[in-house]
Amino acid sequence: MTTPTQLQPAPVIDETARLLTEHYIFPETAEQLAGLMRQRLAEGAYDVDSAEELGRLVTTDLQSANGDKHLRLKYHPVRVPPEQGEAALAAMRRDFDTSLGGAPLVELLKGGVAVVELGPALFPLEWAAEPLGAALALASPARALIVDLRGNLGGDPDTVSFVCGHLLDARTHLNTMHWRAGDRREQYWSPAHVPGARFGGTKPLYVLTSGRTFSAAEELAYDLQQLGRAVVVGERTGGGAHPRDGWTVHPHLEASIPVGRSVNPVSGTNWEGTGVAPDIACAAADALDRAHALALARLSD
Template identity: 40%
Template sequence: MLVTRIQDLVRDHYVFPDVAAQICAALDGVRLPGDDDAVTADVLTTALQSINGDRHLRVRHYPDGVPPTDDDATVDAWFDELVRTQGPGITEVRRLDGNVGLIGVGPVVPLPEHVGPAAAAAFGLLCGVTRMVLDLRACVGGVPESVALIVSHLTGDEPVHLQDLVNRDGTTTAAWTTPSVAPRLPAGVPVDVLTSARTFSGGEELAYDLQALGRARIVGETTGGGAHPRDAFDLGPHLQLHVPIARSVNAVTGTNWEGIGVVPDLPCRAEDALEAALSTPAGVPGVDARFS
């Protein structure tokens, strides 16, 4: 039975075991529609998120078939196709009036082998700018290693500890910048990050890391509030369960943006964020010695 399988997976994998028990109880008695997978996904997601609102805990409907999860070659091929159709995580590179650089990031920040060359090219094209804007308003996810790579272009020649991913068993995986990336934005060049309510997951991590480090000012809307990395489990040809399996712990704040979102330093409507950023004094300069 579908609900029973979901309960077993949540019970075995959800990052907070005590909350997992409550979520499983919330699934008891859920009545599923007939053969409509899209409606089934919505009903199950509503029940899954009813306890603590974890937006990474959900059932996704994929009309064209679920993404691969097991075979490495198939997963790599899926990412290659994603990059071919959506781009390598960098959607826009512009030099605006006043020697301001703008880099659009999203809609998903893919694997480092994809985003690495694109990010290096973007920062290379904008060498010499006196101000930088990262536009994350359409960025809805990303790979933590790739987020760290982008942050590396904005920090200095010493590794910077960004965050730890803490699994339910207490083991951790640390994320650090990579000082060998090039080019790197000089420390004195201020950075503004544009956000929207749609900015989510990996996009939020990028904004949160830069804000926590004091390297950027956040301009726009409070983001979606999803900080728990997840794993995927197939439920059928078109349904996939996403279960958060760890929590993010920022190295500066000791916490994360789960359920809260990244709160902007300069709040405004998302559509007005670029104008608001450019019409006010430049964002926070990177004065921390780690960025020099």
């Protein structure tokens, strides 16, 4: 019978600091945080018995500089397998299959107002194009549309662009990603053409958000809001605008490090740390009824 290996925080901190300084989108902040972690290690602040507690302490320190919610030492209760990427992909595929491809609900409400729920994620476009295209095309004849992102935790920026293509009339610049590696810039545009019918860029459009709405789902809400295309209804979102990569630094710990940052062409900034502020603030549980009432009032004008 084997016994658990005693937690050794120093190798975890050293490797996390190395990865941080090599990959974090803000190099100066990375150096500052690496120094903070090494200082805290020397002071004995990380002398704990569990990987979960170490992850919590380090995450608090990592987020102390700028509140970056994608920057963390993430604890995995089940030992991270060597094939971490394959395991994560398999889990994502299960979520995709059980959510009808990320569009679990299409409904027509009173007055010709359609609701399309997108969740629990905006899955990779090579998977999601067909089901999302079908759901959005089905809703396209509606007089007004509500896109429900209250339970959406993020996903693929290409899928954000694809969805926007159904909600706009022309190819539109949505976002520019600034990557640390190679100091690259990558622009994201809505497609000029989409499969099937599109809802278009003129009929009333509402986007529902909650405090759980995060990452790429926030981008979808933010892009449409900044373009003046949609009214965002609900709660302020989580505030994660930096795409991340993950590295295993302990059998139960993953260093989650943002490697890029979004820059919106309208605002010149993003929603990192602040979240997307709703145009109409209300509890997430009330957002659908509120948006439906707003749509009916606008259609009656």
